[in-house]
Structures are given as C-alpha cells and as structure tokens.
Amino acid sequence: MKIEKNKSLKNNNTFGIDVRAREYVEIYDEEDLKQLLSLSELKDEPKLVLGGGSNILFTQDYNGIVIKNSIPGIKIIFENEKHCLVKTGAGVIWNDLVLFAVEKNLGGIENLIAIPGTVGAAPVQNIGAYGEELQNTFHSLKGIFLDSGKEIVFEKEECKFGYRESIFKNELKEKFIITYVILELYKNPQPVFNYGPIKNELDKLNKEIFSIKDISDIIAKIRNEKLPDPTAIGNAGSFFQNPEIDKEQFLELKKEHPEIPCFTTPHDKVKIPAGWLIEKCGWKGKRIQNVGVHEEQALVLVNYGNATGANILSLAQEIKISVIKTFGIELTEEVNIY
Ligand code: FAD
Ligand code: NAP
Numbered sequence: 464m465k466i467e468k469n470k471s472l473k474n475n476n477t478f479g480i481d482v483r484a485r486e487y488v489e490i491y492d493e494e495d496l497k498q499l500l501s502l503s504e505l506k507d508e509p510k511l512v513l514g515g516g517s518n519i520l521f522t523q524d525y526n527g528i529v530i531k532n533s534i535p536g537i538k539i540i541f542e543n544e545k546h547c548l549v550k551t552g553a554g555v556i557w558n559d560l561v562l563f564a565v566e567k568n569l570g571g572i573e574n575l576i577a578i579p580g581t582v583g584a585a586p587v588q589n590i591g592a593y594g595e596e597l598q599n600t601f602h603s604l605k606g607i608f609l610d611s612g613k614e615i616v617f618e619k620e621e622c623k624f625g626y627r628e629s630i631f632k633n634e635l636k637e638k639f640i641i642t643y644v645i646l647e648l649y650k651n652p653q654p655v656f657n658y659g660p661i662k663n664e665l666d667k668l669n670k671e672i673f674s675i676k677d678i679s680d681i682i683a684k685i686r687n688e689k690l691p692d693p694t695a696i697g698n699a700g701s702f703f704q705n706p707e708i709d710k711e712q713f714l715e716l717k718k719e720h721p722e723i724p725c726f727t728t729p730h731d732k733v734k735i736p737a738g739w740l741i742e743k744c745g746w747k748g749k750r751i752q753n754v755g756v757h758e759e760q761a762l763v764l765v766n767y768g769n770a771t772g773a774n775i776l777s778l779a780q781e782i783k784i785s786v787i788k789t790f791g792i793e794l795t796e797e798v799n800i801y
Contacts, residue, residue: 464498464499466488472521472525475531476516476517477515477579479768484528485526491533491535493534518587518588519699520775520800532581534552535555537549537563547650550644552642553581553641556582557578557584557585558579561679564648568650572600576679582644586644588627588632604643605642609640610638652675698765699764703782703797705734706795708732708792738762744785744786747761
C-alpha cells in the first residue's frame with residue numbers, strides 16, 4: 464500500500480479539474496483498508512472515498528487523504544431457478560458488471576448500461592436511467608466505517624434509497640466506504656422498455672420478443688449519440704436533479720407554460736425534467752469562456768478545457784438563479800461538490 468503525497472486528481476475526475484490531494488492511496492482489498500484506517504497519523508485526517516470520479520466536482524485541493532477504491536471481483540454466490548446473487552467488488556467498473564449480467568442473460572440492470580463509475584458508488588445515489596434504478600435489484604452491501612474501522616452489512620431497507628438518494632449520500636457521507644455490493648438478478652428477465660425512445664428503436668428490429676442484449680445495445684447507442692464523452696469533454700453527467708414539486712405548484716406552472724413536460728412519481732409529486740427548465744431559460748449550448756451547457760442535453764455542464772471547479776460552480780449558480788426567477792423552482796445539485 465503506497466501513500467502518495469500532493470497527488471494531482473486531474474485524471475481522477477471526469478470534469479478533469481486539476482486539484483491536488485494532500486495524500487492519496489489506492490486500495491485493492493479490505494485488509495489494506497483496515498490497515499490504512501488503523502494508522503494513528505491518519506486517525507483525524509479527513510477522508511474522501513473515490514471511485515471513477517464521474518459524479519464529483521472538485522472546487523479546491525483536498526486537504527486530507529483520498530482513498531481510491533479498486534477492490535476487484537465479480538462472483539455468483541447463490542442461485543436458484545429464478546434468481547442469482549452476484550457479489551461484486553466496489554472497485555469494479557459498473558459497466559463491466561452490466562456486460563457480465565447481459566452476457567449471462569441475467570436481467571435487471573441492462574437499462575443501466577454505459578453509466579460511468581464504479582460498483583461501489585452505484586448505491587450512493589441509487590443510480591438510475593431509462594426507467595430502472597439500482598434499488599430494484601439491490602440485495603445488500605458490505606462496508607467499513609472510516610473512523611472506527613468497523614465492518615457492517617446494510618440490507619436494502621437500511622440504505623434509505625430514494626430518487627438518486629441514499630443514506631450514503633446523506634448521513635454517512637464521508638463516514639463510510641462500501642467494499643462489496645450484492646445484487647439479485649433475474650434468470651427470467653422482464654425487460655423494461657416503455658421509456659421514451661427505446662420502444663421506437665426496438666420496433667425497428669422487427670422482433671416479437673426482445674432480449675436484454677437488444678435493450679442494452681439500444682440504450683448504449685442512444686447514450687453514445689446524446690451524451691458528451693468525458694474523455695473528450697469534461698463533465699459529470701446530470702449536474703442537477705430533476706425537481707419533484709407539489710401538484711398545486713405544477714398546475715400553477717402549467718397555466719403559464721402549457722407545454723411543460725411532467726412525470727408522476729410514486730409519492731404523489733410531479734417530476735419536471737431539469738434539462739427542460741434550463742433550456743427554457745436559454746442556457747442550452749451556451750458557452751462562457753471555458754465552461755458551458757451541453758448542446759444536446761442542458762442538464763450537463765461541461766469543461767471545454769482548463770476550467771476550475773469554481774468556474775463550473777459559478778455557471779451552476781447563474782443557472783439556478785435564472786430557473787428560480789422564471790419558474791420558482793430551486794434546483795438541487797446531483798453532483799457531489801468538494
Ligand atoms: P465518484 O464520482 O468517484 O463518487 C461519487 C460519490 O460517491 C462521492 O461522494 C464519493 O465519495 C462516493 N463514493 C464513491 N465510491 C464509494 C464507495 N466505495 N463507498 C462510499 N462512497 C463512495 N448517474 C446515474 O445515476 N445515471 C446515469 O444515467 C448517469 N449517467 C452519467 C453519464 C455521464 C457521461 C457521466 C459523466 C456521469 C453519469 N452519471 C449517471 C453519474 C455517475 O456516473 C454515477 O453517479 C456513478 O455511480 C458515479 O460513480 P463513480 O465511481 O465515478 O463515483
Ligand atoms: P430524456 O430521455 O431526454 O428525458 C428527460 C428527463 O425526463 C429524464 O431526466 C427522465 O427522468 C424524464 N423522463 C423521460 N421519460 C420518462 C418516463 N417515461 N418516465 C419517467 N421519467 C421520464 O433524458 P436523457 O437526458 O436522454 O437521459 C436518459 C436517461 O439517462 C434518464 O433516465 C437519465 O436519468 C439518465 N441519465 C442520467 C445522467 C446522470 O448523470 N444522472 C446522465 C445522463 C443520463 P429520470 O432522469 O428520472 O429518468
């Protein structure tokens with residue numbers, strides 16, 4: 464285990480922000496991690512767990528130790544005629560797990576193809592896309608408290624999953640490291656394809672029955688065409704969450720903006736696409752020096768090169784102000800800001 468000092472994090476975050484960590488260590492198993500956490504000189508040092516850095520905006524150097532989680536391994540640990548439990552190291556690339564499942568025709572996460580980042584970060588914001596979210600296949604996870612080194616298992620109901628939310632993004636932020644995640648995948652997949660453009664694309668295949676590979680291929684293609692590739696243009700996906708507002712507020716807004724798109728939620732609120740709100744305020748495709756709002760998806764803020772975290776944050780603030788002035792809706796950042 465090698466602790467590096469004054470390490471640049473430019474290649475560790477998909478925004479490509481050039482900040483430094485006072486200390487940096489990459490861990491490959493729980494034993495390394497426990498040994499690290501027992502070092503007395505690190506006891507009171509702030510600790511930041513990093514996966515692929517695809518949901519992070521660094522606004523300053525990190526004055527503590529960054530723990531890059533690289534715990535490997537994908538293993539089927541139980542199966543019966545209906546289900547399969549798959550245990551995966553938190554450092555595994557999420558998309559590799561999706562490809563593993565699709566290849567074995569294990570259903571449940573095919574709609575989550577091509578989401579960047581690691582398996583360990585997936586429960587943090589209960590990743591979701593195209594009508595699916597992690598919690599639908601989540602079984603349990605294992606992790607370690609960063610202060611005490613104590614190991615613990617979290618069952619699904621203890622994770623407080625919500626819309627791009629969990630206990631790990633809130634109460635346990637910077638206090639806990641996820642080491643393994645167990646998903647329960649289906650041997651008889653029930654594909655979800657009623658979301659937006661997927662069905663249209665599937666119809667073009669002229670098939671009666673769609674495999675989960677058909678669906679994952681289509682979603683990967685759509686994502687490729689629409690989203691900026693972080694290796695070419697720095698970004699962290701959706702910068703803001705889609706707001707969920709009360710029905711009364713929605714009806715008022717609809718009087719003024721009859722074309723406003725909306726989706727119902729399980730808890731009687733109305734979800735408005737944040738990208739639409741931002742676009743309506745005139746931000747889509749706008750560039751201010753080295754930062755901007757993506758041309759295809761207004762929810763994605765981009766670094767055209769050498770921007771600082773402060774540059775991105777200042778653009779985000781301006782966007783928030785105009786959305787609140789126009790619609791009376793306060794956007795909340797989905798990206799984790801440090
Ligand atoms: P990081 O950015 O490294 O970390 C994110 C947060 O999780 C940080 O607070 C970090 O401290 C914490 N964390 C990371 N690993 C652990 C761990 N092992 N234990 C405890 N805490 C940890 N998200 C979606 O939900 N749906 C999408 O469709 C989607 N599309 C995206 C598309 C693009 C182009 C990009 C750039 C991002 C997209 N995202 C999407 C956001 C992002 O990919 C996910 O949130 C992903 O899960 C982040 O993984 P990561 O390993 O990069 O996490
Ligand atoms: P889109 O299809 O243009 O739709 C815009 C928004 O409307 C989405 O955010 C989505 O909410 C909502 N929506 C569309 N159809 C819906 C339906 N049938 N039911 C419920 N909600 C619906 O979105 P996009 O930007 O191309 O993204 C496609 C998917 O990839 C979305 O699920 C999005 O969340 C995901 N994605 C996420 C990130 C990220 O960083 N979090 C980045 C890129 C893409 P939901 O977001 O709740 O699905």
